[in-house]
Amino acid sequence: MLDKPSFSLNGDYYSSRFSQLGKGEGDTLVLNLGPQHPSTHGVLRVIVELDGEYVLRAEPVLGYIHRMHEKMAEVKTYIQYLPNMGRVDYLHALAWNWAYVGAVEKLMGLEVPARAEYIRVITCELNRICSHLLWWGAYVLDLGGFTPILYAFDDREILMDILQIPTGSRLTYCYYRFGGVSADLTETFLTQTRNFIERFKTRIPMYHDLVTGNMILRGRCEDIGALPVEMARRYGATGPVLRGSGVAYDVRRFEPYSVYDKFDFDIPVGKNGDAMDRYDVRMAEMEQSVRIIEQALNSMPDGPFVNPDVPDRILPPAGETYFAVEGARGKIGVYLVSDGTAKPYRLKLRAPGYSNLHVFAELAQGTILADAVSILGSLDLVIPEIDR
Amino acid sequence: MTQLLQLFANPLVYLLVALIAILTFIALNGLILVYVERKVAGFIQRRPGPFEVGPHGLLQPLADALKLVGKQLVVPRDADRILFWAAPLLSFAPVAVCLLPIPFGPHLVGLNVNLGVLLVLAFSGLNVLALCLAGWGSNNKYALLGAARAVAQSVAYEIPLLLSVLCVAFTSGSLNFAEITASQTHGLLSWNVFTQPVAFLIFFVSALAETNRAPFDLPEAESELTAGFHTEYSGMGFGLFFLAEYSYMIVVCAVASVLFLGGWSGPFLSGHWWMLGKIYALILAMMWFRWTYPRVRFDQLLNLCWKWLIPLSLINLMATALIINLVR
Numbered sequence: 001m002l003d004k005p006s007f008s009l010n011g012d013y014y015s016s017r018f019s020q021l022g023k024g025e026g027d028t029l030v031l032n033l034g035p036q037h038p039s040t041h042g043v044l045r046v047i048v049e050l051d052g053e054y055v056l057r058a059e060p061v062l063g064y065i066h067r068m069h070e071k072m073a074e075v076k077t078y079i080q081y082l083p084n085m086g087r088v089d090y091l092h093a094l095a096w097n098w099a100y101v102g103a104v105e106k107l108m109g110l111e112v113p114a115r116a117e118y119i120r121v122i123t124c125e126l127n128r129i130c131s132h133l134l135w136w137g138a139y140v141l142d143l144g145g146f147t148p149i150l151y152a153f154d155d156r157e158i159l160m161d162i163l164q165i166p167t168g169s170r171l172t173y174c175y176y177r178f179g180g181v182s183a184d185l186t187e188t189f190l191t192q193t194r195n196f197i198e199r200f201k202t203r204i205p206m207y208h209d210l211v212t213g214n215m216i217l218r219g220r221c222e223d224i225g226a227l228p229v230e231m232a233r234r235y236g237a238t239g240p241v242l243r244g245s246g247v248a249y250d251v252r253r254f255e256p257y258s259v260y261d262k263f264d265f266d267i268p269v270g271k272n273g274d275a276m277d278r279y280d281v282r283m284a285e286m287e288q289s290v291r292i293i294e295q296a297l298n299s300m301p302d303g304p305f306v307n308p309d310v311p312d313r314i315l316p317p318a319g320e321t322y323f324a325v326e327g328a329r330g331k332i333g334v335y336l337v338s339d340g341t342a343k344p345y346r347l348k349l350r351a352p353g354y355s356n357l358h359v360f361a362e363l364a365q366g367t368i369l370a371d372a373v374s375i376l377g378s379l380d381l382v383i384p385e386i387d388r
Numbered sequence: 389m390t391q392l393l394q395l396f397a398n399p400l401v402y403l404l405v406a407l408i409a410i411l412t413f414i415a416l417n418g419l420i421l422v423y424v425e426r427k428v429a430g431f432i433q434r435r436p437g438p439f440e441v442g443p444h445g446l447l448q449p450l451a452d453a454l455k456l457v458g459k460q461l462v463v464p465r466d467a468d469r470i471l472f473w474a475a476p477l478l479s480f481a482p483v484a485v486c487l488l489p490i491p492f493g494p495h496l497v498g499l500n501v502n503l504g505v506l507l508v509l510a511f512s513g514l515n516v517l518a519l520c521l522a523g524w525g526s527n528n529k530y531a532l533l534g535a536a537r538a539v540a541q542s543v544a545y546e547i548p549l550l551l552s553v554l555c556v557a558f559t560s561g562s563l564n565f566a567e568i569t570a571s572q573t574h575g576l577l578s579w580n581v582f583t584q585p586v587a588f589l590i591f592f593v594s595a596l597a598e599t600n601r602a603p604f605d606l607p608e609a610e611s612e613l614t615a616g617f618h619t620e621y622s623g624m625g626f627g628l629f630f631l632a633e634y635s636y637m638i639v640v641c642a643v644a645s646v647l648f649l650g651g652w653s654g655p656f657l658s659g660h661w662w663m664l665g666k667i668y669a670l671i672l673a674m675m676w677f678r679w680t681y682p683r684v685r686f687d688q689l690l691n692l693c694w695k696w697l698i699p700l701s702l703i704n705l706m707a708t709a710l711i712i713n714l715v716r
Contacts, residue, residue, distance in 0.1 A: 029529060029532075029533075031529050031530075031533075037614060038614060039612065050533075053533070053537075053686055053687075140682060143682040143683060144602065144603065144605070144609065144681075144682045144683025145680075145681060145682035145683070146429075146433075146679060147429075147432055147433050147679050147680060150433040150434065150435065151433075151434070154434065214681070214682065216603055216681055216682045216683070216684050217682050219684065219685065219688055220682060220683075220684075220685060368685060368686065368687060369533075369612050370609070370612050370683075370685045370686060371685065373612050
């Protein structure tokens with residue numbers, strides 16, 4: 001009995017039901033990319049059918065890091081659930097913090113002091129730069145350039161040190177509170193942020209010098225995975241993926257929340273929607289985030305950093321609400337239904353990566369395997385956010 | 389003493405000694421180059437590199453080698469056992485022969501044959517076979533794809549490599565490494581890199597592709613094929629491939645410095661120091677490329693070869709032939 005394998009040789013549930021497009025036996029090659037694969041960044045699994053090096057069909061398989069975040073919300077009180085939000089998307093944790101806190105505030109009608117709003121804007125934008133930096137490094141890593149990620153980490157490390165001051169953690173932040181934030185910004189934070197911004201303004205041109213203009217990189221990005229606007233709409237793609245296709249949709253501008261309407265910033269858009277456009281959009285977004293942070297730092301009002309009238313027990317009235325923020329990957333939506341008790345009745349998390357990922361299946365068709373990897377990287381996926 | 393010297397005069401004994409010396413040289417270089425590569429990578433990436441084992445991490449390659457030797461050798465299920473283990477051996481074995489006809493000094497040469505260039509090119513071609521066997525024998529899809537890439541890439545890049553070597557053979561009128569070097573000993577400007585700059589460029593680019601170094605490291609493209617042809621190899625199986633890769637770097641850099649950079653010729657220092665200096669300078673350039681450039685795509689790689697390098701080297705070859713004819 002020992003020499004018999006304990007698992008099926010024909011693959012598991014997904015690969016055995018993967019309908020091949022190839023005609024005959026041995027015509028095509030079905031390849032499992034992931035769940036452990038260097039370029040799927042986490043536990044994404046993609047089943048691809050290859051004809052030589054050409055991808056005939058690609059199908060993402062999800063659920064390897066499904067942690068039941070939505071169900072967890074139903075068994076925890078509102079405050080108990082707050083730390084979960086730092087763990088949905090660990091790269092832009094503060095945006096998820098904000099989406100959840102914002103939804104509860106909206107349902108309860110809680111006022112947020114002006115200073116708290118400014119603090120949220122500054123920290124959220126710093127976190128966005130963090131996320132885009134990591135994406136930049138990881139994407140060039142996908143394309144085979146090993147060095148840029150360490151330059152990106154140089155900056156990201158400083159940012160995480162800065163964010164550690166008010167939040168107390170480096171990655172899975174739990175900083176925003178209902179009606180404000182948990183700690184005021186210190187003088188050290190403000191000076192370090194100003195120093196970082198001065199430094200970062202010289203770093204972005206360096207990144208462009210080192211990487212963006214590189215012939216090989218442009219050859220790997222330009223005209224690769226061109227995403228038409230119509231397809232982006234069909235899949236509900238948001239964030240830089242949608243903006244790369246030329247649609248200037250940004251939640252911060254079109255459904256303004258908090259104090260974003262007070263700042264002057266551009267929405268960078270691409271033209272063809274190819275991987276290079278998505279790249280350019282993200283690089284430009286970092287500059288825009290710097291602009292927002294500068295304005296916020298210069299016009300920050302005094303006052304309390306948290307609304308003193310927030311009740312000890314968070315008991316939103318029965319009802320439902322929806323609150324959306326712009327995360328690094330796109331529109332983060334929280335749909336909250338309350339039945340008036342201490343726990344949410346239902347919480348729906350709209351993860352932008354989930355919609356963005358499914359663009360991949362259609363974009364990858366007919367491309368070369370290396371291009372498929374380039375497209376997958378250009379979508380900036382965070383798998384824990386997709387699986388939730 | 390004279391008896392001992394007479395023993396060395398026996399060509400077989402001389403060959404044996406040369407082979408052993410070359411294997412020692414390769415093994416030592418493997419250790420040194422791993423360390424240098426990691427330090428160069430560290431320098432480019434603004435980090436110290438290996439620093440913990442020994443002073444400035446000097447013993448790190450030794451620790452790595454010990455780790456590789458100590459690992460269990462795993463053969464995947466349904467793999468072709470014989471081919472699977474033949475591949476790493478076949479990949480490494482020809483390296484010693486490749487270094488045999490290369491003159492490291494005026495008199496420091498293992499085997500002074502008239503067709504030295506041909507010998508090196510023929511034996512370095514065996515490496516493709518090894519990658520092919522590794523890909524086929526592992527019974528792994530990634531390895532198979534990597535092997536397919538390796539074959540297409542090596543077959544394509546052997547042509548411009550040969551054509552650029554032919555240019556040098558034309559100008560110096562010989563396929564013997566010693567004679568090619570001797571033709572470049574009349575000062576800096578007699579180096580072939582100045583008389584044949586295009587051929588040198590083509591040779592170096594093709595050599596990068598032949599040795600599977602970045603930006604042409606497609607057979608082991610990490611982000612697509614996990615590790616390509618050596619996905620299934622553990623322990624010394626992987627170690628041999630690794631050693632072979634670094635040894636081929638030495639081979640192509642040694643050939644390049646003999647063919648184009650004047651070999652052991654140079655002022656003040658003894659010949660072998662110049663030779664080693666030139667080899668390491670070229671290897672450093674290879675490392676520099678690896679840590680700064682992204683990887684090209686497979687079709688781009690073949691396009692570069694078939695659409696640019698081969699026509700260019702053909703034109704270069706014909707121009708060289710024409711000029712030589714006119715001068716004569």
